Amino acid sequence: KSPRTIKLLNYKYSTDNWTNITPKIISHLGQNLHIAKNHPLSYVRQRIINHFYKSYLNRLGNPLFSVYDNINPIVTTVQNFDSLLIPIDHVSRAKSDCYYINQETLLRAHTTAHQAELIALGLDNFLIIGDVYRRDEIDCTHYPVFHQVDGVRLCTMEQIFKNVRDPSKLNIFEYGSNESIDKQRYHTLEAVKIMEYDLKKTLVGLVQTLFGKDIKYRWVNQIFPFTHPSWELEICFNDKWLEILGCGIIRQEILHKTGAVDRIGWAFGLGLERLAMCLYSIPDIRLFWSTDSGFLNQFVTDNINSSITYKPISLHPQCTNDISFWLPQDIEYSSNDFYDIVREIGGDKVEQILLIDTYVNPKTKRTSHCYKIVYRHMERVLSQEEVNKIHKQIEITISKQLNVVIR
Numbered sequence: 001k002s003p004r005t006i007k008l009l010n011y012k013y014s015t016d017n018w019t020n021i022t023p024k025i026i027s028h029l030g031q032n033l034h035i036a037k038n039h040p041l042s043y044v045r046q047r048i049i050n051h052f053y054k055s056y057l058n059r060l061g062n063p064l065f066s067v068y069d070n071i072n073p074i075v076t077t078v079q080n081f082d083s084l085l086i087p088i089d090h091v092s093r094a095k096s097d098c099y100y101i102n103q104e105t106l107l108r109a110h111t112t113a114h115q116a117e118l119i120a121l122g123l124d125n126f127l128i129i130g131d132v133y134r135r136d137e138i139d140c141t142h143y144p145v146f147h148q149v150d151g152v153r154l155c156t157m158e159q160i161f162k163n164v165r166d167p168s169k170l171n172i173f174e175y176g177s178n179e180s181i182d183k184q185r186y187h188t189l190e191a192v193k194i195m196e197y198d199l200k201k202t203l204v205g206l207v208q209t210l211f212g213k214d215i216k217y218r219w220v221n222q223i224f225p226f227t228h229p230s231w232e233l234e235i236c237f238n239d240k241w242l243e244i245l246g247c248g249i250i251r252q253e254i255l256h257k258t259g260a261v262d263r264i265g266w267a268f269g270l271g272l273e274r275l276a277m278c279l280y281s282i283p284d285i286r287l288f289w290s291t292d293s294g295f296l297n298q299f300v301t302d303n304i305n306s307s308i309t310y311k312p313i314s315l316h317p318q319c320t321n322d323i324s325f326w327l328p329q330d331i332e333y334s335s336n337d338f339y340d341i342v343r344e345i346g347g348d349k350v351e352q353i354l355l356i357d358t359y360v361n362p363k364t365k366r367t368s369h370c371y372k373i374v375y376r377h378m379e380r381v382l383s384q385e386e387v388n389k390i391h392k393q394i395e396i397t398i399s400k401q402l403n404v405v406i407r
């Protein structure tokens, strides 16, 4: 029989006949790739945050949006569904679509799960970023764990009509009208249109910051239980239309229940993996979970805005050999000379070269470098013997050509 309780992220949960979370999924909890150093998902996260920081300033010139990127992904069905007006019989609640810990507790299926609680805390402008979990097939574009960014902005009547010369006859609410394709029953069309304009301008601005001013995009009508009207933004990538986010005007019932009764709001949600795959030409969503330095080292940069194009790495195992030598004292030495010789001798069998240590002898003042050379063939397994031969040849050649002394 399976155990009656389960410990996840340091908390104990009871299990029941709804429990369907697996050890493989549990192993992803707490990895937080979206805030991992030098991870592509982390770069996209930061670029999105920067866009919002720049787009909305308070009266002192400070960012208006606050960021929540570390909220526990274990949520209640109230957070994930009820607080967002998702009906009891909605397909997205199915056991076949979510990872349940028990009947009332699951791994969040979207970061929107935290929208209502943050509004209830009194926040008007915020981003929620984190890992989300959905049962799905595993192929190059689907993985049961991925990362989302949600954004929410609430406005008062004064904020909405701040650019109108005589706002005295304008309102954001009206009573007695019915819901239409353009608006919810409580909202005035003029308030909705101003919010729609602000929302779309900001999100188009975001894809233009990420992909350049010439990116082709289009808006498509959509339906979500928690927004109305709702849209999806698609971008044209490699001649295909790709859906990258959902958004809309927040259902006023959500603002009523959370105490933001005098406001109208917009919300959006997007997936980080999609954007990162397009931005960096990453062909397989599984690569984001790779711990292989052949993947990770391609994303080492101190400028998150630099354009990086991922070059596919071989799936055969790596062989790593270190090499240390004293630099010549009387002639100039440059690491690039060394790199060229290694490439010359090792060819495509060399995947990476890293300078891992520099040491200066305090007495002799001589400098020594230590490099890690990672060998890997694209088509076949390299034997250590074969690698050692190449390595030896490199040692002989650099001793002769660069006047270094192998340690």
Ligand code: PHE
Residues within 6 Å of the ligand: 109, 110, 111, 112, 150, 224, 227, 246, 247, 248, 267, 268, 269, 270
């Ligand atoms: N939560 C939605 C999703 O995961 C995205 C969304 C968020 C849509 C907020 C509208 C508003 O698909």
